[in-house]
Amino acid sequence: MTDENLVGLLVGRENTFPGPFLERLAEKGAQHGVRGELAVLGGARELDEPRYSVIVDRISHEVPYYRAHLKSAALLGTTVINDPFWWESDEKFFECTLARKLGVAVPKTIVLPNKSYIPDISELSLRNLAYPLDWDGFLAYVGLPAILKPNTGGGWKDVYKVDSKEELLWAYDQTGTATFGQRPKTMILQEFIAWDDYIRCIAIGREHVMPIRYDPTAPFHERYAIDKPVAGELRDAAIRDARTLTDALGYDMDTVEFAVRDGILYAIDFLNPAPDFDSFSIKEENFDWVLERMTDLVISYATGTATPPWVGEHRWWRHIR
Numbered sequence: 001m002t003d004e005n006l007v008g009l010l011v012g013r014e015n016t017f018p019g020p021f022l023e024r025l026a027e028k029g030a031q032h033g034v035r036g037e038l039a040v041l042g043g044a045r046e047l048d049e050p051r052y053s054v055i056v057d058r059i060s061h062e063v064p065y066y067r068a069h070l071k072s073a074a075l076l077g078t079t080v081i082n083d084p085f086w087w088e089s090d091e092k093f094f095e096c097t098l099a100r101k102l103g104v105a106v107p108k109t110i111v112l113p114n115k116s117y118i119p120d121i122s123e124l125s126l127r128n129l130a131y132p133l134d135w136d137g138f139l140a141y142v143g144l145p146a147i148l149k150p151n152t153g154g155g156w157k158d159v160y161k162v163d164s165k166e167e168l169l170w171a172y173d174q175t176g177t178a179t180f181g182q183r184p185k186t187m188i189l190q191e192f193i194a195w196d197d198y199i200r201c202i203a204i205g206r207e208h209v210m211p212i213r214y215d216p217t218a219p220f221h222e223r224y225a226i227d228k229p230v231a232g233e234l235r236d237a238a239i240r241d242a243r244t245l246t247d248a249l250g251y252d253m254d255t256v257e258f259a260v261r262d263g264i265l266y267a268i269d270f271l272n273p274a275p276d277f278d279s280f281s282i283k284e285e286n287f288d289w290v291l292e293r294m295t296d297l298v299i300s301y302a303t304g305t306a307t308p309p310w311v312g313e314h315r316w317w318r319h320i321r
Contacts, residue, residue: 005035006051007056008055009036010057010059010070016277016278016287017058017287018038021294022037024291024292024295028299034303036298046072050078053078054079054080054301056081057084058277061273067084067088070084071088081297082252082273086249086310090271093188095270099245106268107191107259110142110189112133112187139165144163146189146191147159150185150186152185160174172187197234199214199234199257199258200212200214200257201257202255204297205296210289212224213226223281241258242256245267246270254275
C-alpha cells in the first residue's frame with residue numbers, strides 16, 4: 001500500500017547529496033508527517049501498490065530497470081521527479097527547436113543521420129535518407145569551429161570541437177562505433193559560441209533558479225566559480241530563460257547552461273534532469289540552497305499542496321482518473 005508520507009530517493013554514485021537531503025527532509029518533513037529513505041526497488045507486478053508517495057530519481061537514465069519501474073509507479077499514483085515518460089523521450093535537437101519557438105537563443109544546430117546502424121538495418125531500411133550528406137551546406141550554416149555532440153547523453157562525453165571539414169568527418173566517423181553494447185549515436189552539429197562568460201543555472205521546481213558562473217574547461221571540481229556572483233541584468237536574463245525552458249519541459253530538477261557572447265545568453269545544454277548536486281562540485285552555499293529547495297518541493301508533492309507538471313498531460317490519465 002502506498003505510504004502517503006514516504007519519499008524515496010533513487011541515487012547513483014553521488015555520496016554527498018543523499019545523506020544531507022534525507023536529514024533535511026527528516027527535519028522539515030516531521031511537522032507535515034513526511035519522511036524519506038533511500039528507495040528500494042526490486043521486481044514488481046503490474047498492479048503492485050507503490051510504496052512511495054514521491055520518488056526523486058537521479059539514476060534511472062543509467063539503470064533501465066529503474067525507468068521501467070518508475071513509469072509504472074507514476075501510473076499508479078507515485079509522483080516521480082523528473083517525469084520518467086518525458087525524460088526518456090527528450091532529446092537535445094528537439095530542445096533547440098523548442099527554445100527557438102520560445103524566443104530563447106540557441107546555437108545554430110543540425111541533427112545528423114547516424115554514421116552506422118545495428119546489423120539488422122539494411123539499405124532498404126535507409127532508402128528515405130538523403131545521400132551523400134551536404135557537409136559543405138551544414139558548415140555554411142553553423143560555421144567553424146563547430147561542436148559535434150550526441151543528441152542524447154551528457155557529462156561532456158563524445159563531444160568534439162572541430163576546426164575544419166576534415167576534422168568534422170573524422171569525428172563523425174568515430175560515432176559509428178558501438179562500445180560497451182551501446183548503439184551508434186545520433187549526433188548534432190552545432191555552432192560554436194566563443195563565449196566571454198558562461199553561466200550554469202540550477203533550477204528546482206520550475207521556479208527557483210540559482211545562476212552560477214561556470215567554466216566547462218576547468219577540472220570538474222573547479223568548474224563552479226562562487227567568487228564571481230552573477231548579478232544585474234545578466235542574472236535576471238539567466239533566471240528568466242531558465243524558468244522558460246524548465247517550465248516548458250516540465251523538469252522540476254534540472255541545470256541550464258548559457259554561453260554568453262556579446263551580452264546574449266545562448267542556451268547550450270538544458271537536458272540535465274539528474275543535475276550535479278555534489279557539495280564539493282557546486283560548493284557549500286549552493287549545496288544548502290539545493291537541499292532547502294528540494295526538500296520543500298518533495299514535501300509539497302507528498303502533502304498534495306502542489307501538483308506535478310505532468311499530471312493530466314499523458315493520454316492515459318483521462319482513462320484512469
